[in-house]
Amino acid sequence: MLQTDELIVGNSAASKDLKKLIDVVAPSSTTVLILGETGVGKELVARSIHNSSNRTGELISVNCAAIPSELLESELFGHEKGAFTGADKNRKGRFEMADGGTLFLDEIGDMPLSLQSKLLRALEDRTIQRVGGGKDINVDFRLVCATHQNIPSKVDNGSFRADLYYRINVFPIQVPTLAERAVDIPQIVERILSQMGKYDDIIPPEISESGYSELGRYTWPGNVRELRNVIERAVVLFAGKSISGTQVKENLLRLKVPDREEEMNAIWDAADDLSGISLGGIGDPEDAPLPHPSHYRDWFSYFDTIDLRRHLRDIEVVLIEASLEKSDGMVSQAAAALKLRRTTLIEKMKKLMIEKPVAQSSALENID
Known part of the structure; x- marks a missing residue:
């Protein structure tokens, strides 16, 4: 089985922190809630937790958002013969398949309310009942859940049970974005x-x-x-x-x-020599007003959301690149223009993967 370093690729500080959390929680039977945006690799984290555990069973995955709500109960708990039209034989559900192993419930935020109470009972008693059956079946499983949604807000609006949230939120792991x-x-x-x-x-x-x-x-x-x-x-x-x-x-x-x-x-090479191009009525660049923080006050009059972290990051990248270009790649001058310490600017350049432009003069480059 692939181990953590093989599944979680990277040596950044964020990746190392993620791997440490996996290594700490994997050997236990603690329920894990994996949080993160779509596409960050939550399923890989779940697989890494299972592979690094001591459980001998399989990792059984269920995407709660991909299965129609009327079929999800049978998919999870199984069914007895004759429980509904088309149930021509007994069938094990994913809980039973995960006996001795790990049950991974992806996108648990989309689980219908009607099933949340049954999941809570299964977590508390480690027993389930198949659809159409009345017999309790003991199951030994380790639960790992994942979601990109804000579960506390779903608790507030009544679409997710508070008691289930507290039951699955034992060891939360936030997966970093790319x-x-x-x-x-x-x-x-x-x-x-x-x-x-x-x-x-x-x-x-x-x-x-x-x-x-x-x-x-x-x-x-x-x-x-x-x-x-x-x-x-x-x-x-x-x-x-x-x-x-x-x-x-x-x-x-x-x-x-x-x-x-x-x-x-x-x-574009031919256009490099052009100058004096009109800005379409805006005027010279020097006459154009710089954006002021107060301009953002009316943002929510026009838009519902703003990704503040990414917006500020993009602005930071543009200003650092502009200052480096203006200073002909001299980091000290660029730092002074940005009112930053030279070491601080260097760290930001590394973090944001900003390359220093080639200086027009090798002598100036040597000075910096």
Whole structure:
């Protein structure tokens, strides 16, 4: 069985913290609640917990959101022959299949209220009853749940039982987003390509340093699942070729078939010498007002939500890159322009995977 380091790829601080939590809780029989956005790899965390445990049974997975509510009870608890139309024989449910092992309930936030009380009883008594049966069946299982939803808010609005929430929220594990462990992207990409090579006759592309920089700068709303899609796209478009940062941005993060003759690059090169272009009535850049914090006061008059963490991160990246460009790549001057300590700026550049631009003068580069 694959162990934690093989399932959870990466050596970032966030990944190391996640692995430590898994290693601590895995040997116990404690119920675990895995929290995190869609696509972060919650199922991999559940599998890692099971593989690192001492349980001899199997890991049995159920996606509560993927099974119609009228069928979910039978899927979980099993049924007796004749319990309903089509039940022509006795059938074990997932609880019984997980006897001696681990039951993983993915997207437990979507479990119907009618089943939540039965799940609570199974957790407390370690017994279940099949649909249409009256006999208690003892089951020895370890429960691991996962959700991307805000369960406390569902408790508040009455769509999730408070007693069940407190019963499953024994050992919560928050899985970091891909943006929070962007430094792990090269390792994750390598793993994705190796997995693809096992099943397909592919010629993997080679992603350049600037390409990885663009991948690290992206916010990844779909997390690792979205990254896998991007890498599959890269295999189709750039099989056996090197991928630049521009190609990552233009052809992978935004799906556009690459222009093999690089006509667009020629157009931009020709436009570099143009100056004095009108800003469409906005005026000179110096005349355009900078955004003020108070401008955000009316945000919720127009929008329902704002991803504050990602928004502030994007602003930080843009300002750091602009200051580095203005200072010709001299970190000390860029830090002064941002009113930061030089060491602080260097740490931010590492965290956000921002490359220092090549200085126009090697002498100036040596000074910095």
